[in-house]
Amino acid sequence: MRAPFDIFKDQALRFVQFLPEELDYYQQKIEYREIPKKGIILNEGEVENYIYFVVEGVVRVFFQGEKREICVDFGFPNQLVCSFISFQTRRASALTIQAITPVKYLQIHRDDVEAFHAVSKNSERMGRLAVEILYANKLKREMSLLSLSAEENYLLMLRRHPEIAQNVPVKDLATYLGIHPESLSRIRKKIHRTNLE
Numbered sequence: 001m002r003a004p005f006d007i008f009k010d011q012a013l014r015f016v017q018f019l020p021e022e023l024d025y026y027q028q029k030i031e032y033r034e035i036p037k038k039g040i041i042l043n044e045g046e047v048e049n050y051i052y053f054v055v056e057g058v059v060r061v062f063f064q065g066e067k068r069e070i071c072v073d074f075g076f077p078n079q080l081v082c083s084f085i086s087f088q089t090r091r092a093s094a095l096t097i098q099a100i101t102p103v104k105y106l107q108i109h110r111d112d113v114e115a116f117h118a119v120s121k122n123s124e125r126m127g128r129l130a131v132e133i134l135y136a137n138k139l140k141r142e143m144s145l146l147s148l149s150a151e152e153n154y155l156l157m158l159r160r161h162p163e164i165a166q167n168v169p170v171k172d173l174a175t176y177l178g179i180h181p182e183s184l185s186r187i188r189k190k191i192h193r194t195n196l197e
Contacts, residue, residue, distance in 0.1 A: 004032050004055045008106055011053075011078050016126045025120075029112040034104050041097040041105070048086035048093050050107040051130075054079050057103030058167045062175070063094050071176040074100075074168065076161050080130055101167050150179045151187045 005027055012018060012026075030053075035041060041059065042048060052059075054075045061073040061081065072095070075081035086093035087110060116123040144153055154177060157164055164173065165188075174184040 004104060004106055005030060007055055007078065008053050012126060015129050016122050018122050018126075022116075022120055022122055025116055025123075026108070029116075030106045030108045032104070032106055034102070035099045037099055037102050039099045039103070041099065041103075042083055042093060042095070044094060044096045045092050046086075047090055048083040049110050051080055051082045051087065051110075051113065052097070053106040054081060055104040055106060057099060057101040057105075058163070059097055059103055059105075060100050060168070060172050061095050061097050062172070063096070068171075068175065071172040074161075074164070074172075074176070076163075080134070084131075084134065100169070100172070145178060150177050150183060151190070153177050154184065154187055155191070 008026075008030065009023060012023075018026075041052060042050075044064065052075070054077050056077055059075040059081055060071050061075065061083070062069045062071045064070075073081070075097075081097060083093035083095040083097065085091070086095070113123075113127065117127055144156060148156065154173070157173075157177075170181045170184050170188075174181040177184065
């Protein structure tokens with residue numbers, strides 16, 4: 001496996017042409033972490049102090065509903081994840097971030113991000129682009145949930161992240177799609193039958 005920071009660097013350089021000294025700053029401030037399956041990265045009620053970059057594995061972002069946990073997002077390799085509202089407002093997070101599989105990730109503290117934004121236009125640009133991408137992804141998800149059937153949304157997720165079928169529990173996928181696990185099981189069986197024909 002390539003060095004985790006090199007994976008992050010390659011992704012960052014797709015958006016911003018950082019100077020070598022700017023990349024050195026990130027390399028000094030970014031911390032590498034590993035967490036086992038079902039390990040908690042952030043608990044509901046804690047203030048989010050980090051932005052996470054998933055190197056390997058899958059995480060889920062969820063909140064506790066009245067009767068069940070409701071999954072609002074997943075983090076796959078090469079994606080940023082955090083409880084963004086808590087990160088920005090400095091209030092307790094309503095969300096929990098948990099590993100679905102063993103996860104390798106990088107994290108950078110909010111203070112380090114803010115300090116670097118103050119002196120680096122490239123860092124500030126990267127932060128702005130990250131927020132824009134997060135917002136665009138959320139808007140796309142909302143539009144697809146409102147305009148596509150559950151089956152169409154599931155197929156769309158499979159096209160984007162084929163590993164989801166093996167790595168993400170049905171209950172998490174179902175709440176993410178806004179349906180009951182039994183409904184998702186029927187959809188999966190139907191797709192399986194169709195693929196066999």
